[in-house]
Amino acid sequence: MDSFQIRLLAWYDKHARVLPWRISPQDGKLGVMPDPYHVWLSEVMLQQTTVAAVKSYFQKFIRQWPTVFDLAQADTDDVMKAWAGLGYYSRARNLKACADIIAHEYKGTFPETQAELMALPGVGDYTSAAIAAIAFGKKCNVVDGNIERVVTRHTANATPLPKAKEDCRTFMGKVTPEDRPGDFVQAMMDLGATVCTPKNPACGECPVHLDCAAKQSDTMSQYPVRPAKKPKPTRQGAAFIVQRKDGAIWLHKRPDKGLLGGMAGLPTTGWTASLDGAVGLDAAPFSGAWNSFKFIRHTFTHFHLELEVWHIHSNNTVDEGWWSLPEDIKNEALPTVMKKVVIAALPHLFQERKPK
Numbered sequence: 398m399d400s401f402q403i404r405l406l407a408w409y410d411k412h413a414r415v416l417p418w419r420i421s422p423q424d425g426k427l428g429v430m431p432d433p434y435h436v437w438l439s440e441v442m443l444q445q446t447t448v449a450a451v452k453s454y455f456q457k458f459i460r461q462w463p464t465v466f467d468l469a470q471a472d473t474d475d476v477m478k479a480w481a482g483l484g485y486y487s488r489a490r491n492l493k494a495c496a497d498i499i500a501h502e503y504k505g506t507f508p509e510t511q512a513e514l515m516a517l518p519g520v521g522d523y524t525s526a527a528i529a530a531i532a533f534g535k536k537c538n539v540v541d542g543n544i545e546r547v548v549t550r551h552t553a554n555a556t557p558l559p560k561a562k563e564d565c566r567t568f569m570g571k572v573t574p575e576d577r578p579g580d581f582v583q584a585m586m587d588l589g590a591t592v593c594t595p596k597n598p599a600c601g602e603c604p605v606h607l608d609c610a611a612k613q614s615d616t617m618s619q620y621p622v623r624p625a626k627k628p629k630p631t632r633q634g635a636a637f638i639v640q641r642k643d644g645a646i647w648l649h650k651r652p653d654k655g656l657l658g659g660m661a662g663l664p665t666t667g668w669t670a671s672l673d674g675a676v677g678l679d680a681a682p683f684s685g686a687w688n689s690f691k692f693i694r695h696t697f698t699h700f701h702l703e704l705e706v707w708h709i710h711s712n713n714t715v716d717e718g719w720w721s722l723p724e725d726i727k728n729e730a731l732p733t734v735m736k737k738v739v740i741a742a743l744p745h746l747f748q749e750r751k752p753k
Contacts, residue, residue: 441495
């Protein structure tokens, strides 16, 4: 191993983050192998989501479905309920589909190569490389957002992202060692997450700062170079809460494909990422004594959404769906935007009850 690898791994041995899906570098040196199920589950959850947000979801999944066989046997609706609030809901559908394949076609044993892993639902280039490296010790070119930042600073790469990602892969291909490639990849991730941070990097604590080009020129804040962000459009629509006398709320399952696919939802007008939905009382699914509440605002990856919130006491139903009682609403597969709608009119349904 060269000096860069030695310094980084020595730092990782002392400063590795303690994460619920990870084995420590000390255990790894003793021959303890990571659980591929845990690695796969965490990497899928971490796609476009922070470690802080993922920890509790990962622990909940592991308690509920300790093995990939358990997850394969789970009802898809239960998986969606457990995923609710984590966002990017196609990941949850792919998670269930992947578990089914691993349990039935692979007899519970995860494939070990990046090429085989990429054939699984929801497992792309990055995720397959990360699983192969971390779970199976394969030398792969792993590049996530943290690693992009470390590498572009270390090499003072002025090529804007995402084009610079290929340069980062080339760099990782050169520096990732044959020995301990999984630890090396995780060390790069941890370095970006805890030291080489987006703002105010702690360069004095960095084990490889002596040969960092950005540090030498004091230009850390200039990397990575990103293209100017296009302003997000704001879409409008309306959501309707139909509530029975017993407090139950009418819900339906959203189509499997598309935004919030397969999740539970309230009746809404037809807004999309590119189109506004109808607004106003005339857009209600049926006539009646609807009450208007303050609109809610929610931000998706590519657009902002403003939804009017309407509420009515009625036994009327809207298309196919079900009544969810007040004590059950927290356990429904409601995405965050739908929870916001309910809270706008009925905040008590999501308030924690104080013990007597």
